[in-house]
Amino acid sequence: MESTHGRLAALLVLAVLPPVVEAAVLVGIGFHSAQGVAPQVTAVWPYDSYHDLRWLMVYHNSWLSFLLGLLALIGIRGLLSAGLTSLAWPEGVDRPSFRWLVTRNVEVAALAAVIISPWAALSLAFSAVALSWYLLASLIPMLLLAPFLQRAGVVGQWGRGLPTIELLGWSLLNFAVLTVAGALIASTPGWWVVAVAGAAGVANALLWRQVVSAAVRPARVRWPRVPVTPVAIVLVMAAAVAAQSVIGIAAGEQGEWRPPIVAERLPDRVPHAVIALAGHDSSWDGQPPADPRVERFSYRGLDGQGRPLPYRPQDTHRSLDSSAALLAAHVDALHRRTGRPVALLGQSEGAMVASTYLEKWPKPSPVEAALMFSPLIRPGRAYYPPPGHEGWGVAAGWELRGIFALANLPKKVKTGPDEPFVRSVLVEAPFYRNRTLCPVAAVRMIAFLPTASAAEAPPGEYARIPVFQVPAFHGGVLGRRASQSRVVAFLAGEKVDVPRREYDLFQRLGAAWQAPSLALSINPVWAATREADPAFTGRICEPR
Template sequence: MRPEWVRLLWLLMLTAVPAATVAGVLVAVDFTSALGLAPQASAISPYASFFDLRWVLVYHNSWAMFTVLLPGVIVLRGLFAAALIALAWPAERPRPSFRQLSRRNLVYSAVAHLVLLPWAAMAVVAAEVSLAWFQLMELFPLLILAPWLQRGGIVPGWWRGLPSAGLVGWSLLNFVTLSVGAVLVWSVPDGWTVPAAGATGVVNGLLWQRKVRAAVLPERVRWSRVPVVPLVVALTLAPLFFFDEIEAGGARGAAQATAPIQRLPEFGDLRHTVIFLGGYDSDYRGEPEKAEPPVVRFSYRGTDEQGRPLPYAPIDTHQSLPASAHLLAEQVERLYTRTGQPVALVGQSEGALVVRYYLERMRHPAVDSAVMLSHVLRAGRVYYPPPHVGTGWGIATGWQLRGMFALIGVGATLRDDPEEPFIRSLQDDAPFYRNEMLCPVRGVRLIAILPLSDAIAVPAELNAEIPVVEVVGLHGQLLQQPRVLAMVADHITGKPVPDETRWEYTILEGVAGAWQAPPLPLALNPAWHAEGQPDRALRRQPCPPT
């Protein structure tokens, strides 16, 4: 065995080069929004497997390509890990042959990729709908699973027994260093991006050394006969079966948080009729006080003959965004005809998407101002084809998601569906939702008020060309803050509302960039018909002229 310092140098070089190479390639193709992923190319397991899976789930365009890519990354990751473990092996213990280590790591790599596959798919969902909720549903299981998988590929029987405190610590520390590394590679000057990624790779190498020592040197493993890892994996999967109930509870909370919109006239002399559009899974039960000016609810079922909003149920919000926008156009026209007052739109979450689509694609002479609360930004960053299509980017991912959500939705009264019209409309019109959510509209004063929690679902840099206010709060809950109501009223009445950005928002964007799925370039997917269009989900680019 070579001297330990020589092996350490080789180890650090082998972990620095992949991270720097990935960063270099991303910089070369001007794919800067994915730079935060680069440090994970040589991370300790299972973070490196999670890195592999997100790229594979997004970047395959046929079943044949998927069946080559997934086994390919499993094999490459297993052999690479075997080499790193061999270099990191402590001199105090006899090292297995490279053949033995390779065999162990090939098996472990297959297991790790399989275990993490549902959570990598959840990262794809988060990139599709750009909601923090799905990002957290991906991160929490990853953080829970990572310490229990640390001995994999290093020692036999790694799935039995408890990890040592050292292994737990090194696992969590690598999560932190990868998150900080994502911020670092994004924030340094352009010429330093690749060296910064290489430096984070060096940190990965040091953690590989400490992790292998912690796995090999302990004399005794607690609960050494108990198959702890399979139990933890099963427990981690269990919350998926309560996913719809948990999400429904959040939707009910968000719906209750819309009640303060009726107080909007208290914060200013509006002289407008305001239409408020609730978000996904919201409802309206036909309360008379919400059907008359100055603040009127938008209905996802349309209006009656008098132009009053019809009651609607949460399932009605699952319709396509163009369908909702056409209903909004009808409601605006009827309300303007009835009142003669200019109309202001206030949309929350999905409602903000409807507002922005309506303003971009339809005539709106009655509307002169709009407020977008908890705005869903950079949605449609990934793709999977409809079930009747036999090829296309993300085809295997689409079928995995259909299977997952069918299983999750068993027994649920209202379940999410990857093929519901709302989701499909995000995918079909992805160039618009990726590029123009924070762009101006001629003749309409726009403002976006964003909760701090949503920063974890958005690629680094908002690149906004309309006023943006970042507020400490949760998605769909901002109207509970009187300060936000005052800003909404000020904007509608024409008072200036200055931009207000928070440093925490920028940091969270950078940190979360390490754990998001990489976006699929618009020009790569023929289904989007987006050749020659800018791609603001990949890089900083200006809005198209209005």
């Protein structure tokens, strides 16, 4: 009989070697932003499959490569998990044959691929538009599924009864270990990343021992005859559709958008005329702001007198280039009418429109100041081609279309992964990934960032302009009184730069759950744009 020490040593080798090899490859090629995912390669279910599927969703460029990659990942994942389960088996308990473990774990890997793929697709959507709500939505199901799937590859009757409190506890600890490991890797220079990945592999091995023991020697199981696991799986799959609607509600601008800059008069010391740009799915009924120096940007453009037109939520779905062209006309009209320098204040999509205008419209410009609230942080990190074409992320794109189609059924205003706004980010990803928060000559700039956006920022630089960071979710900064006072101070010419210490910490803690970025150099759609890649350099605003 194999010795306990020998099995533990073999378990450690099997759990440590894959993350060490993955980390070494990523360090060797300089893939800075993806290093935090390496410890998950030998994590306990479902984080191991989540690791695999995020890589596959980003790095396939045809249906054939996706299908072959999926079959390969299922087979490798089944073999690796069977080996880890066998070596982690507790003493004194009869162990199934290795053949049974392989068969069962391949089955579980196939099931996990089906269950987790919608959430991996939402993770890719997060990489495309850098909206923290998508990241949160893709992680919560992992936490819910973990205690169910962790017993699936270990015992025969895993579908009935609630998971024990021990399995729940180990699954939460598993998530915490992977999060901390990703943060440590994001904080570690050079080849020391490999050592951290190895330490995380040791933690994975110990977690496999505890999880397998808790699964084969459970305490009292509640509802032992009830098929709880299939119900949980169905609910989690359905939640992938519901999540998209919840994300739209949380991230959009439904209802009247009247922040203080619109609802109140500006002090006389502010010399600018201000254009306020609302975000995605916002609408405007034409009611003018309280101060005549402030005007609302319209996603429909201007009337014959150069005044902004009322607009509907679907008008915000246009491409960023076309919105920036409307903004250029509005800037010129407002400057001629008032004789004042212009300041742009944009939220979310509105901030991206302002950034696009500042980059693409000729100088000099009447715009002297730009305030960006909840801008998208390094979006365009993934890609999927339009319908009818193959290319990087093709299968993920169709999965997103299916999710959005179902989510759109009860909605009056339809959204989708191919609307012009999203496609403009995907097509011009090199610019949006690199230069959203970069200085622009002769323009005073500041970004107002909610701390939740720290999870949107992969390891590395995210801004080279002053920032004002405040505890809030996406879109929740502008309405705060403290923010309004900083807006007035900035417009009046004062220096405003208030970074928060926890922002950097949250950025590092999110490193493990970022989907790998698609390298700029391999996508033909981006070939004409010569930009450095922050995913590899860790820096933004690099010279072209």
